[in-house]
Amino acid sequence: MATSNLKLLGMWACPYVNRAQFALKIKSIEYEFIEENPYNRSDILVTSNPFYKKIPVLIHGDKPICESLIIVQYVDDNWATGPSTLPSDAYDRALARFWAAYISDKWYPSPKLLREAQVEDEKTPLTEKISAGLLLLEEAFVKCSKGKPYFGGDNIGYLDIVLGSSLAWLKVTEIVVGIKLLDQDKIPTLSGWADRFCSDEDVKDVLPETEKLLELHEKIQAFVRDGSK
Amino acid sequence: MGDEVVVLLDSYCSMFGMRVRIALAEKGIEYEYREENLGNKSSLLLEMNPVHKKIPVLIHNGKPICESLIIVQYIDEVWKDKSPILLPSDPYKRAQARFWADFVDKKLYDAGRGLWTKKGEEQEAAKKDFIETLKLLEGELGDKSYFGGDSFGFLDLALITFYSWFHAYETCGNFSIEDHCPKLIAWAKRCMQKESVSKSLADPNKVYDFVLFLKKKYNVE
Numbered sequence: 001m002a003t004s005n006l007k008l009l010g011m012w013a014c015p016y017v018n019r020a021q022f023a024l025k026i027k028s029i030e031y032e033f034i035e036e037n038p039y040n041r042s043d044i045l046v047t048s049n050p051f052y053k054k055i056p057v058l059i060h061g062d063k064p065i066c067e068s069l070i071i072v073q074y075v076d077d078n079w080a081t082g083p084s085t086l087p088s089d090a091y092d093r094a095l096a097r098f099w100a101a102y103i104s105d106k107w108y109p110s111p112k113l114l115r116e117a118q119v120e121d122e123k124t125p126l127t128e129k130i131s132a133g134l135l136l137l138e139e140a141f142v143k144c145s146k147g148k149p150y151f152g153g154d155n156i157g158y159l160d161i162v163l164g165s166s167l168a169w170l171k172v173t174e175i176v177v178g179i180k181l182l183d184q185d186k187i188p189t190l191s192g193w194a195d196r197f198c199s200d201e202d203v204k205d206v207l208p209e210t211e212k213l214l215e216l217h218e219k220i221q222a223f224v225r226d227g228s229k
Numbered sequence: 230m231g232d233e234v235v236v237l238l239d240s241y242c243s244m245f246g247m248r249v250r251i252a253l254a255e256k257g258i259e260y261e262y263r264e265e266n267l268g269n270k271s272s273l274l275l276e277m278n279p280v281h282k283k284i285p286v287l288i289h290n291g292k293p294i295c296e297s298l299i300i301v302q303y304i305d306e307v308w309k310d311k312s313p314i315l316l317p318s319d320p321y322k323r324a325q326a327r328f329w330a331d332f333v334d335k336k337l338y339d340a341g342r343g344l345w346t347k348k349g350e351e352q353e354a355a356k357k358d359f360i361e362t363l364k365l366l367e368g369e370l371g372d373k374s375y376f377g378g379d380s381f382g383f384l385d386l387a388l389i390t391f392y393s394w395f396h397a398y399e400t401c402g403n404f405s406i407e408d409h410c411p412k413l414i415a416w417a418k419r420c421m422q423k424e425s426v427s428k429s430l431a432d433p434n435k436v437y438d439f440v441l442f443l444k445k446k447y448n449v450e
Contacts, residue, residue, distance in 0.1 A: 051332065051365065065324045067331060077320035090306040091292060097299045102280060136280065 235260035247390035254425035396433035
């Protein structure tokens with residue numbers, strides 16, 4: 001597969017971009033990664049995603065595919081190499097899509113909001129929301145995994161990618177606020193899954209390092225503080 | 230497939246529920262329709278969708294599937310031996326259909342809601358947003374008969390259900406959608422010629438009555 005035929009517009013620290021990277025890595029698909037500056041969008045980004053102007057965008061030949069969940073499904077549909085990211089059973093697929101939508105729409109924004117919260121009063125409800133969501137996802141994991149190591153079963157699948165992409169920034173949130181959110185004692189099964197996911201060789205190549213994300217977070221916070229003076 | 234038990238928990242005026250009705254009709258699947266009172270949700274709904282407590286919920290042989298577009302894809306996959314196939318077979322066209330259906334969900338619902346829940350400048354802003362969103366969709370349709378090309382498909386299904394709300398939106402917002410998006414209205418009328426669509430969509434006058442009821446309930450004048 002010629003790398004010039006496949007481009008991924010992204011940014012190393014963006015978890016939505018990481019989702020696309022996981023999907024491509026799992027299928028051993030080569031591509032050219034084009035690092036975007038989120039504060040100065042390139043022409044190629046604006047033309048390939050005129051509606052949202054956001055990363056990730058996968059450009060296959062001259063065809064752009066936008067939105068991380070749609071990209072992951074496209075990679076699964078288009079390349080038959082390697083195990084399928086989505087479950088083979090239609091009901092299991094519907095369950096995976098349901099939880100992916102829940103994670104993306106309802107849960108995903110909260111760790112970022114918590115990390116950036118300035119006021120103590122804001123932090124408690126966010127912490128509770130994140131914890132409640134994780135408990136729900138613990139139950140979902142038990143249902144979807146059916147005793148196997150991943151949401152996808154024996155191998156990393158769609159839902160592992162969707163939730164797994166949040167783990168690096170979740171660790172940063174825990175450090176910044178000083179609270180253990182994915183607590184091994186309270187959420188044991190999901191904690192075990194998170195350790196397994198982060199130890200996977202394909203994942204380690206993609207998932208950003210906590211220290212680098214923490215550095216980035218501190219840079220952004222300083223920038224915001226200076227800007228508001 | 231004679232042993233299949235299919236139940237749909239729904240609400241007559243819901244454009245999301247209508248999507249599932251169309252998909253089931255397109256595939257010729259028999260099912261039991263159960264109207265939910267959203268002000269007093271049934272214990273079955275709460276049991277089948279504990280996370281969101283929302284309709285539509287499809288219950289297939291006792292197992293619930295939630296979220297309208299997820300349900301439609303499920304129906305298409307389970308009953309893949311029944312034509313039509315709603316999602317395109319080509320992976321890129323499939324991604325495009327999913328993208329635009331997601332776009333409808335992200336943009337059109339909220340803009341439309343603003344039309345009957347807001348007043349003054351806020352309502353005008355919602356109207357502008359609504360028309361812009363429809364124009365983008367009209368652009369995607371182009372000169373095709375359907376978003377799916379020559380035949381009615383996933384994206385047509387995702388959008389057409391909003392057509393039953395157009396009369397309510399137009400009356401509340403005091404404007405004509407056809408003035409801005411004539412091709413889209415032509416497309417909608419084409420879709421309405423399909424029995425699966427015309428029988429699944431709510432009567433626009435009943436939708437408007439429902440909106441008036443909601444406006445009174447939430448004190449929006």
